[in-house]
Amino acid sequence: MMPEISLNILDVAQNSIRAGAKLIEITITANTQKDLLSITIEDNGCGMTKEQVSLVSDPFYTTRTTRKVGLGIPFFQYAANATGGDFHIQSTVNVGTKVIANFKLSHIDRMPLGDMTSTIHTLITMNTGIDFLYQYTLDERSFTLDTREFRDVLGDVPFDNFDVSNYIKAFLSENKAEVDNGFIL
Numbered sequence: 001m002m003p004e005i006s007l008n009i010l011d012v013a014q015n016s017i018r019a020g021a022k023l024i025e026i027t028i029t030a031n032t033q034k035d036l037l038s039i040t041i042e043d044n045g046c047g048m049t050k051e052q053v054s055l056v057s058d059p060f061y062t063t064r065t066t067r068k069v070g071l072g073i074p075f076f077q078y079a080a081n082a083t084g085g086d087f088h089i090q091s092t093v094n095v096g097t098k099v100i101a102n103f104k105l106s107h108i109d110r111m112p113l114g115d116m117t118s119t120i121h122t123l124i125t126m127n128t129g130i131d132f133l134y135q136y137t138l139d140e141r142s143f144t145l146d147t148r149e150f151r152d153v154l155g156d157v158p159f160d161n162f163d164v165s166n167y168i169k170a171f172l173s174e175n176k177a178e179v180d181n182g183f184i185l
Contacts (some may be wrong), residue, residue: 004114005039005103008079011072012041012099013123017130019045019097024123025133028116030105030185032139037085037103037110037185048091056089076101083107105185113185117172120145124168125160134172136179143175 009026016024021043029038048056056073077087080101091097103110120134124147134145147159150168157164 004112005037005079005101006114006116006119008072008076008101009039009041009116010119010123012076015072016041016043016045016097017127019043019047021045021096021130023131023133025135026120027135027137028113028185029135029137030139032105032183035105037105037113039101039103040098042096042098044096047093047095047097048089049093053089053091073099079103079111083110117169117176120172121165121169125165128158128160136176138179138181138183138185141179141181143179145172145175 013024013026023044025040025042027038027040027042030036031038057077073089076099080087080103083104084107085102085104087102088100089097090100116136120132124132131147131151132145133147136143145168150159150164154164159165159168
């Protein structure tokens with residue numbers, strides 16, 4: 001099992017990248033009143049057939065040819081279910097895939113969210129041809145990072161440019177700290 005949820009998010013986002021997605025939306029919503037942490041990763045990649053969706057939770061099923069097991073989705077599903085939460089995958093061929101993991105926020109077995117700043121920063125700067133929409137919410141406070149808006153301002157300057165990369169990391173870090181306001185997910 002992965003030690004923090006952000007690594008599960010990174011793994012699922014990498015699946016989206018391999019599926020040819022041009023837009024990956026990652027939404028994290030924590031609601032302390034409802035005791036719920038909800039994570040959604042949605043892409044516009046190649047999607048999966050109903051049969052593939054039914055098999056994707058099997059650790060011995062993978063479409064990759066470089067290895068014979070696929071543990072990312074099963075681990076993510078187990079992590080959500082272990083907290084009394086749930087896990088769903090919706091997918092349509094040639095449309096995309098949506099993964100939803102819900103965790104009981106206060107459950108003793110819920111892994112920490114982890115370093116989302118580094119996870120999102122890495123995804124953006126290592127995949128400069130893909131757009132990301134990242135939404136992070138804790139109760140009534142939230143922020144959004146949309147790389148399409150950054151592209152409008154930056155023009156042809158890539159996200160892996162040193163100054164741009166540093167700006168993205170600082171933007172993520174400062175906004176997350178403001179939203180969290182001392183609360184640790």
